[in-house]
Amino acid sequence: MSSANDTPIWTIDGIPYLSFSSKAVWNAVRISNPVKCWAPLVWHKATIPKHALTSWLFILNRNPTLDRLSTWGFDIDLDCLLCGLAQESRNHLFFECDFSAEVWRLITQKLRLSSPPFLWDQILLWLPTASASKHQKLALLQGWQGAIFELWRERNRRFHEGLSLSPVTIATLIISTLNNKCNAMLQLGLKRGISLLQCWAN
Numbered sequence: 455m456s457s458a459n460d461t462p463i464w465t466i467d468g469i470p471y472l473s474f475s476s477k478a479v480w481n482a483v484r485i486s487n488p489v490k491c492w493a494p495l496v497w498h499k500a501t502i503p504k505h506a507l508t509s510w511l512f513i514l515n516r517n518p519t520l521d522r523l524s525t526w527g528f529d530i531d532l533d534c535l536l537c538g539l540a541q542e543s544r545n546h547l548f549f550e551c552d553f554s555a556e557v558w559r560l561i562t563q564k565l566r567l568s569s570p571p572f573l574w575d576q577i578l579l580w581l582p583t584a585s586a587s588k589h590q591k592l593a594l595l596q597g598w599q600g601a602i603f604e605l606w607r608e609r610n611r612r613f614h615e616g617l618s619l620s621p622v623t624i625a626t627l628i629i630s631t632l633n634n635k636c637n638a639m640l641q642l643g644l645k646r647g648i649s650l651l652q653c654w655a656n
């Protein structure tokens with residue numbers, strides 16, 4: 455870990471980018487992978503765009519996790535900034551990490567889904583089948599993406615600012631954000647907002 459500001463470098467098709475270009479990433483991925491089975495997990499009817507973008511980049515494993523930075527030649531400490539007990543990678547962050555796992559547990563508990571998987575590949579298989587209720591399933595996708603987004607944000611907060619929140623605070627933040635999203639859907643006249651709100655409300 456470094457106290458200096460870091461500069462993520464994006465490599466797309468072998469070309470390094472100093473700033474993130476969603477257009478370049480989109481074009482690189484879109485051309486080679488026109489339709490993927492995970493697309494409905496990311497681009498669904500109740501998504502928050504910044505949550506979708508972050509989870510999509512993690513599905514592609516294109517975000518600058520420490521294990522990837524290391525393979526690009528950065529001489530850095532690979533310890534997970536959330537738990538300090540293992541090397542940081544996408545699969546560790548979501549949700550093999552004890553810290554992340556607690557957030558994931560709180561989110562799935564809120565949706566009354568017991569025994570969620572904690573391994574990345576298993577979660578991708580579980581998400582479409584976790585509930586018989588289409589609204590609960592949609593809420594789960596919201597929660598999964600929200601957890602990825604807020605945990606990555608927390609990791610970056612620790613990396614850059616040395617500040618940290620607890621798993622309970624992060625889960626509360628995710629649920630509050632999703633409540634706001636559902637209320638916004640309601641205001642737009644989208645009826646599924648009501649069913650989703652019921653999933654997230656107390």
Ligand SMILES: [Zn+2]
Pocket residue numbers: 534535536537538539540546547550551552553
């Ligand atoms: Zn960890």
